[in-house]
Amino acid sequence: MHVPDGFINAPVSVATGVVAAGAVAVSLRGARRELGERTAPLAGLMAAFIFAVQMLNFPVAAGTSGHLLGGALAAILVGPYTGVLCVTVVLLMQGILFADGxxxxxxxxxxxxxxxxxxxxYVVFRLLMRALPRRRSTVTVASFVAALVSVPAAAVAFTLMYWIGGTTDIPIGEVFKAMVGIHVLIGIGEAVITAATVGAVIAVRPDLVHGAKGFAAPLKLRVDGQLIDAAPAAKPAVGVATRSTRGLLAGGLLTALVLAGVVSYYASSSPDGLEKVATDKGIDRNVEEHASADSPLADYGVKDVDDARLSGGLAGVIGVGVTVVVGGTVFWVIRRRRDDGADVTAAGAAAPLAEKV
Incomplete structure (x- = not known):
């Protein structure tokens, strides 16, 4: 659903730019509370994984494909504020390097x-987590529904922006029906990918799933006919937890590289939902050439590499590498700023005590 230049007029583009900048600013502050020593690298990996999976267009209808948007997935795994930043990093890399959007x-x-x-x-996910039974499977079910709803919601949001600032005169009712109809189908694919990914992570490291924190019900033991809370399990040693986290990160990065570098070659070549609707309804009549059309990585291929498989694979690997480095750096800086702020607060609190002594 990457909107190209020329679909939306300048005033609405500027207005949404202000909204986006405000959302990123709020997310930068909120992410300080979400990111820890182990979750900051996971957030960088999350951005790279979204980039990789977005290269895997899947068929949803005759002549139409879809791809992961990733907002719900990121919010559930690393938190809503961090999730906004993850998708923003991906969109920046795609727009600047790959002329996509x-x-x-x-x-x-x-x-x-x-x-x-x-x-x-994330709102749908939290509501379901409160309403459904407290089981581990609930996290996967809630992830599925949340992702499914998020995609047509984005289609509705685009339709609203087009209604206000579209550069072509197309009946808004036609745009709404076409956008929501096709993106409900795309949402099913989004839901499957999101639920599978969340389920895989929660199976090995449930403590790293932001949306599942504090959700596990206490273990009950029956003693003399009565149920009592069992003693909490001992936490794994620091070294064990660190090795486990590193293994998860390494496995996740390898998966992203394989998806972008190898599997992407077999992705559907059909236009995605927005492209299909734009062509069918005439929304793309005023589309403009991308400012990065001459980029060496434009259209997810490496310039001057003639072999399509090799060109696309190299572009995907480069994209994953750049995204994980940029995203990892951003989230490392955010975490450091939080830690520095905590140190300053602790020092300020200790000063009056020192004076009394």
Whole structure:
């Protein structure tokens, strides 16, 4: 659902740019509370994984494909504020390096794909977590539904932005029906990918799933006919937890590289939902050439590499590498700023005690 330049007029593009900038600013502050020593690297990996999976367009209808948006997935695994930043990093890399999504439409894309999908997905997820039984399977079910709802929600948001600032005169009812209809189908694919990924992580490291924190019900033991809370299990040693986290990160990064570098070659070549609707309804009549059209990585291929498989694979590997480095650096800086702030607060609290002594 990457909106190119020319679909939305300048005033609405500017307005959504302001909204996106505000959302990123709020998310930078909120992410300080979400990111820890082990979750900061996971957030960088999350951005790279979303980038990789977005290269895997899957068929959803005759002549139409879809791909992961990733907002709900990121929010559930690393937190809603961090999730907004993960998708933003991906969109920046795609727009600047791969000419995917217009640069003047960056605010539109961040607002739609980054903010709307993350907020809607996480709200639905939290509501379901409160309503459903307290089981581990509930996390997977809630992830499925949250992701499913987030995609048509993004389609509705785009339709609203097009209604206000579209550059072509197309009946809004036709756009709404076409966008929501096709993106409900795409949402099913999003839901399957999200539930499978969350289920895989929660199976090996449930403590790293942000949306599942504090959810596990205490273990009950029957003693003399009465149920009592069992003693909490001992936490794993620091070294064991560290090795486990490193293993998860290494496995996740390897998966992202394989998906982007190898599996992406077999992705559907059909236009995605927005592209299909734009072509069928005439929304793309005023589309503009991308400012990064001459990028060496434009259209997810390496310039001057003639072999399509090798060109696409190299582009995917480069994209994953750049995204994990940029995302990892951003989240490392955020965590360090939080730690520095905590040190300053602790020092300030200790000063009056020292004076009394």
């Amino acid at each position: 217009g640069l003047t439409a960056l605010g539109v894309n961040i607002t739609d794909m980054g903010v709307v999908t993350t907020v809607v997905g």
